Amino acid sequence: MVKIEGKYKEVMDRTEWVAIATCGENGPHVVATWGDYVRALDTKDNEVIVVPAGHYNITEENLKKNNRVELLIASRQIEGTYGPGQGCCISGIGELQTSGKFARMAKEKFPWARGALVVTVKEINNQL
Numbered sequence: 001m002v003k004i005e006g007k008y009k010e011v012m013d014r015t016e017w018v019a020i021a022t023c024g025e026n027g028p029h030v031v032a033t034w035g036d037y038v039r040a041l042d043t044k045d046n047e048v049i050v051v052p053a054g055h056y057n058i059t060e061e062n063l064k065k066n067n068r069v070e071l072l073i074a075s076r077q078i079e080g081t082y083g084p085g086q087g088c089c090i091s092g093i094g095e096l097q098t099s100g101k102f103a104r105m106a107k108e109k110f111p112w113a114r115g116a117l118v119v120t121v122k123e124i125n126n127q128l
């Protein structure tokens, strides 16, 4: 298991939004969430990312057929290799959960959520 810590955590703490890509039958599918939302659902173990799911219907269907997911986060406020700005690509396994502790957490903080998109982190790489 890979943890979101050190420089990766700094980027996660500052990213304004998060891109979330899954594989569909007709190609890639990209959605998003706000960085604030992910930080509000911080599990503290830094291995699981929990996102409040209001919609994510196509994402859910894609994950049932292929559970691989990639997230992209970035902030200009974090120093990268070449100057200000760092971004990280997070690869993991995703599931849309409508019950269980993560779904409860999401519904408590975000009454509009029908559940949680739960990503178990497998790999992280800096992009800059």
Ligand SMILES: Cc1cc2nc3c(=O)[nH]c(=O)nc-3n(C[C@H](O)[C@H](O)[C@H](O)COP(=O)(O)O)c2cc1C
Pocket (backbone or CB within 6 Å): 017, 030, 031, 032, 033, 034, 037, 051, 052, 053, 054, 055, 056, 057, 058, 059, 060
């Ligand atoms: C910056 C940003 C943040 C978003 N945050 C959420 C979110 O937290 N939860 C959510 O369900 N959809 C969010 N959306 C909408 C999704 O990107 C997506 O369009 C919608 O959930 C439909 O998903 P689907 O195409 O997988 O059915 C956000 C979109 C943007 C651009």
